[in-house]
Amino acid sequence: MPTQPLRIDIVSDVVCPWCVIGYRQLARALEATGMAHEIHWHPFELNPDMAAEGQNMREHIMEKYGSTPEQSEESRIRMADLGAELGFEFRWSEDMRMHNTFDVHQLLHWAESQGRMHDLKQALFAAHFTHRRNLSDQTVLAEIAGEIGLDRTEALAVLDEQRFAAEVRAAETHWLRQGIRGVPAMIFDKRHLVTGAQGVENYTRILEQLAEMRG
Template structure:
């Protein structure tokens, strides 16, 4: 069995990050001889903690300087891709912009109980599937509870600045490394795969990297 480590840099508010992870899972299922350890790392698309919430389509239109209809078409394409992968993106176009810092803190807490991936997936589902506000502490506590974590314990984490330094360090580390868009997959602390690549492309890259590592 070949071992690889995948550091996955992503944001909860990034639809391609949810798609990218689903594609990674599919790639890894096609590689039974590779055992991958996955560690999630924080990135913020909207780092302003005091940002005003705005409907996603006009927000994206302003950010990218493109017509709202074009943004809607791009979102519809992502919904199609996500649905084919079994993801719930049913309310993707009804969501609002939001800051994800506290959500990232909760992922770090979940990681101490080996639930980081489950927590991340619950957050993706809440944001894209339910158009929930993933900066809202009640929403975050419900996501924690849905993964089998203790809701009251999650509330205690959210009521403090616990794990904030770890999230800040994550963001600073990968920005310093030159990562400016997500998802980004750092393999064995050496190789970078950017973007939500197709499962076949990911599988080929991972197989090559694992082979080089074992050699």
């Protein structure tokens, strides 16, 4: 009998730079191994208590993690270099802001019903890190949805009505109860948890080990 595709559940937030780096590294490894797979994205809010207007990103990182301006800059350079290797552009600026992403996750939930969650997730990563768009603004989020071919008017209605608030809260709670406290968190075949951006080589080894275990 043919082996079922490898199920990969990814818990992440679109304002998490390591989430896009980790996903891109995993995608390279999947391409290298040729393993059949299916990816399922799940919500996680890095800043669930953040106000709607957001906060300056560097200020936020320094407050949250106690990093110095020099450490913050070194981290940005490192992430930009990793992104460039993976075909993703981080365009850092001093006025970049961190956002509350509850609306983002509701929009992604809706996009899943259209079979477009993955595409919207990638568009939102780029919107935030490359184009520095305001993900706290419902109109901007609806525009991003429209740009990938989703119904902009319906997207705006979903956000205005907070149509999937309960579903997103339930999903976030589920993963917190599973012990997920940081992202990216990747669960392979519903059994094997890998956290953080592991690098292409490590992901390749993980996939090869999983292939052996699956026979």
